[in-house]
Amino acid sequence: MSSGLTVGFAQGFDVIGRLMMVWPHATKTVGSATIANWPSLILVFVAIGLSVAIL
Numbered sequence: 131m132s133s134g135l136t137v138g139f140a141q142g143f144d145v146i147g148r149l150m151m152v153w154p155h156a157t158k159t160v161g162s163a164t165i166a167n168w169p170s171l172i173l174v175f176v177a178i179g180l181s182v183a184i185l
């Protein structure tokens with residue numbers, strides 16, 4: 131029972147940490163326009179999905 135709680139905590143901590151890292155890298159400025167940084171967003175959400183699936 132204790133190991134399940136530890137794995138659940140680790141998974142939640144990992145997802146929260148990745149979500150906090152999304153916002154600083156979600157946009158980029160090209161010239162004077164701010165656009166979405168799609169490759170970074172896609173990679174973060176794939177990593178979150180894999181983390182949830184594995185843990």
